[in-house]
Amino acid sequence: MASPSTIKVSVKDVPVFSFNPKPETAEKASEVLQKDYEEHNIYFNDEGFHNHIDHHVLSIFALGASPEDVERSYAIDSKYQRPALPVDESIVKRLSSPDEFRKLAGKREHYPNFLQFFKQELEAKGVGQVVHDYIFAGGEFADDMLARFFAGMRPSID
Structure with a gap:
């Protein structure tokens, strides 16, 4: 179940413009988005450019991507992310x-x-x-x- 700390993507929550999102891709999207949330900084550089992994993953999920497509997208986009900062x-x-x-x-x-x-x-x-x-x-x-x-x-x- 989704919560403020847990990401859970579902085929029931897709946007109006979607094309055959798959339950197995929802699982993979949830997994990589949770990993991104826990491990990466919102900004990938000192100029304030922000991490777009969530935009990319959710877009391809809604358009019917496979779990492998989601994993590949995450692998590419995560290469240049910075580690998350600690909470004070x-x-x-x-x-x-x-x-x-x-x-x-x-x-x-x-x-x-x-x-x-x-x-x-x-x-x-x-x-x-x-x-x-x-x-x-x-x-x-x-x-x-x-x-x-x-x-x-x-x-x-x-």
């Missing part, structure tokens, strides 16, 4: 303070801490409540998060 539990605890959260938001080295924080939030509150609290609740904090949510959709003016 003391920082994860600090992220429950909106001031600390804002202070550390956007700093790449804190990605694993934010990931751990949100896993804990999802486990405690559920997806709907977390999305509401952090994106749609209104107010300065949620409005800032909503803007960050869409920040990659516009060119930088810096």
Whole structure:
């Protein structure tokens, strides 16, 4: 069963545009995505280019790839990934303070801490409540998060 810490792909959860996804490929996709999640950094270089293994694996799964296709894709894409950074539990605890959260938001080295924080939030509150609290609740904090949510959709003016 899928959880904030466990990836489980299913043929029941395919997107509208899919072509004959296979249960055995769902198993392989789950396996390699879990491995990627546990072993690789979200950024594969210092410029902030992010790991696209999940995009690639999920796309070819939905298009009917074989388990061997998924494994081959993972093997190619994982060659240039960097190892995952460790979680700092003391920082994860600090992220429950909106001031600390804002202070550390956007700093790449804190990605694993934010990931751990949100896993804990999802486990405690559920997806709907977390999305509401952090994106749609209104107010300065949620409005800032909503803007960050869409920040990659516009060119930088810096």
